[in-house]
Amino acid sequence: MSSPPEKEAPVRAPGRYHHGDLRAALMAASEAILLERGVEGFTLREAARRAGVSPAAPAHHFGDARGLLTALAVQGFETLGAYLRAGEAQGGSDPARRLKEQGLAYVRFALDHPARFDLMFRRARLNAQDPALVETSQAAFSVLQEGVAAIPGAGSPERASIRALAAWSTVHGFARLALDGEFDRFAGEVGLHAFTERLLPMILEGPG
Amino acid sequence: MSSPPEKEAPVRAPGRYHHGDLRAALMAASEAILLERGVEGFTLREAARRAGVSPAAPAHHFGDARGLLTALAVQGFETLGAYLRAGEAQGGSDPARRLKEQGLAYVRFALDHPARFDLMFRRARLNAQDPALVETSQAAFSVLQEGVAAIPGAGSPERASIRALAAWSTVHGFARLALDGEFDRFAGEVGLHAFTERLLPMILEGPG
DNA sequence: TGTACATCAGTGAACGCGCGTTCACTGATGTAC
DNA sequence: TGTACATCAGTGAACGCGCGTTCACTGATGTAC
Numbered sequence: 344m345s346s347p348p349e350k351e352a353p354v355r356a357p358g359r360y361h362h363g364d365l366r367a368a369l370m371a372a373s374e375a376i377l378l379e380r381g382v383e384g385f386t387l388r389e390a391a392r393r394a395g396v397s398p399a400a401p402a403h404h405f406g407d408a409r410g411l412l413t414a415l416a417v418q419g420f421e422t423l424g425a426y427l428r429a430g431e432a433q434g435g436s437d438p439a440r441r442l443k444e445q446g447l448a449y450v451r452f453a454l455d456h457p458a459r460f461d462l463m464f465r466r467a468r469l470n471a472q473d474p475a476l477v478e479t480s481q482a483a484f485s486v487l488q489e490g491v492a493a494i495p496g497a498g499s500p501e502r503a504s505i506r507a508l509a510a511w512s513t514v515h516g517f518a519r520l521a522l523d524g525e526f527d528r529f530a531g532e533v534g535l536h537a538f539t540e541r542l543l544p545m546i547l548e549g550p551g
Numbered sequence: 552m553s554s555p556p557e558k559e560a561p562v563r564a565p566g567r568y569h570h571g572d573l574r575a576a577l578m579a580a581s582e583a584i585l586l587e588r589g590v591e592g593f594t595l596r597e598a599a600r601r602a603g604v605s606p607a608a609p610a611h612h613f614g615d616a617r618g619l620l621t622a623l624a625v626q627g628f629e630t631l632g633a634y635l636r637a638g639e640a641q642g643g644s645d646p647a648r649r650l651k652e653q654g655l656a657y658v659r660f661a662l663d664h665p666a667r668f669d670l671m672f673r674r675a676r677l678n679a680q681d682p683a684l685v686e687t688s689q690a691a692f693s694v695l696q697e698g699v700a701a702i703p704g705a706g707s708p709e710r711a712s713i714r715a716l717a718a719w720s721t722v723h724g725f726a727r728l729a730l731d732g733e734f735d736r737f738a739g740e741v742g743l744h745a746f747t748e749r750l751l752p753m754i755l756e757g758p759g
Numbered sequence: 760t761g762t763a764c765a766t767c768a769g770t771g772a773a774c775g776c777g778c779g780t781t782c783a784c785t786g787a788t789g790t791a792c
Numbered sequence: 793t794g795t796a797c798a799t800c801a802g803t804g805a806a807c808g809c810g811c812g813t814t815c816a817c818t819g820a821t822g823t824a825c
Contacts, residue, residue, distance in 0.1 A: 361769065361819085361820065361821080381675055398812080400768075402813080404768090505754065518724075519723060524674050524679070570801080570802080595779065605803050606779080615780080767822095773815085774813085776811085777809105778811095780807085781806085782807095785802080786800105787802090788799085
């Protein structure tokens with residue numbers, strides 16, 4: 344299963360003064376930079392350069408570099424939420440299986456969109472108070488939390504919350520270690536995706 | 552339980568041309584910078600400045616910035632290994648309990664030394680091939696792997712390896728989410744350490 | 760339908776900054792004899 | 793015990809670089825009347 348196709352970044356019509364959709368173009372360019380160079384390597388000027396626009400132009404749409412990255416992170420949490428709901432749906436009617444599929448979807452998202460995933464948890468580079476950021480990230484967590492609560496043996500609400508944090512920790516840790524290259528020596532030839540598809544279901548079997 | 556006291560960074564005797572132990576001083580200064588500003592905020596010049604030395608001096612000891620950070624990461628993996636072994640020992644003779652204490656120790660290390668922990672998994676900033684780095688990081692993982700293997704129901708070696716990766720994922724994810732501030736809204740007043748000491752044992756109860 | 764005008768979305772030059780690294784050098788140390 | 797000399801561990805000035813942001817500006821758009 345792969346990700347839905349991303350919308351193309353509109354290119355400026357030649358000879359035009361206005362871009363048309365510079366906002367989207369800057370976000371696409373920025374994601375490409377994140378992929379190539381990581382969050383550390385992102386610069387606002389480079390994003391402007393790739394969008395074919397002067398270094399001062401982005402300010403009209405995002406205020407500053409932090410604003411652009413925050414917008415990208417919001418987009419990331421929206422996509423993550425979509426992955427989780429799609430995974431859940433794939434799990435059919437058994438709550439335990441639905442939750443497991445959600446976990447697989449979490450890691451799949453991280454491997455499909457490493458740059459976004461990375462950025463989403465780099466609070467130091469984001470406007471952590473941004474309402475959209477707060478809302479979309481909490482919405483994504485809610486999907487997980489409800490998935491846990493739907494399981495018959497979930498226990499008290501507090502108990503269910505703890506199980507949700509446990510599940511989150513496991514899939515988040517797996518994703519991070521995978522992306523940071525810590526599994527490379529285990530995955531070897533087969534590649535990270537295949538390694539994940541083989542191991543993660545077993546790992547998620549235990550706690551349910 | 553808190554960490555053992557760090558050795559002080561030697562300060563240059565006033566009026567002396569040679570520093571005495573610039574290597575240690577630079578590492579201590581660098582760790583302080585990492586704590587204050589994060590890995591992103593680290594610069595070689597700032598480290599030199601804090602050690603009271605010209606910007607060219609560090610090259611004699613570490614080659615370049617990457618070399619300095621790698622040395623710090625090695626130190627980090629050594630300390631992590633010590634935490635894991637100490638935790639294990641605290642677990643007494645029951646293998647399951649020993650493993651659980653090891654997991655607690657992993658997260659405790661991360662919370663006690665957030666800057667080091669962060670750095671240790673930022674391969675992009677390190678000499679990933681550095682022999683000392685490879686060795687110390689593998690040594691730390693071995694402690695965990697042997698802890699899992701010691702459990703009676705661990706199953707085949709492959710099965711045990713998978714359980715080790717599962718345990719690693721859980722504690723690593725918990726630590727990362729905690730450090731990245733994702734638990735702040737749950738932890739609230741009590742603080743991250745107390746929150747961890749209360750929740751993590753319950754989380755590690757499940758899979759053993 | 761035409762036009763005045765406010766607003767929006769760009770330009771491009773300039774700012775001041777701190778960075779990593781290189782370079783030729785010098786002061787201090789320690790070792791061979 | 794003394795001394796020559798290689799090696800080591802520093803200096804400090806300079807390099808070229810790319811960065812984020814500011815500024816006064818202008819071209820394009822769209823709306824009120």
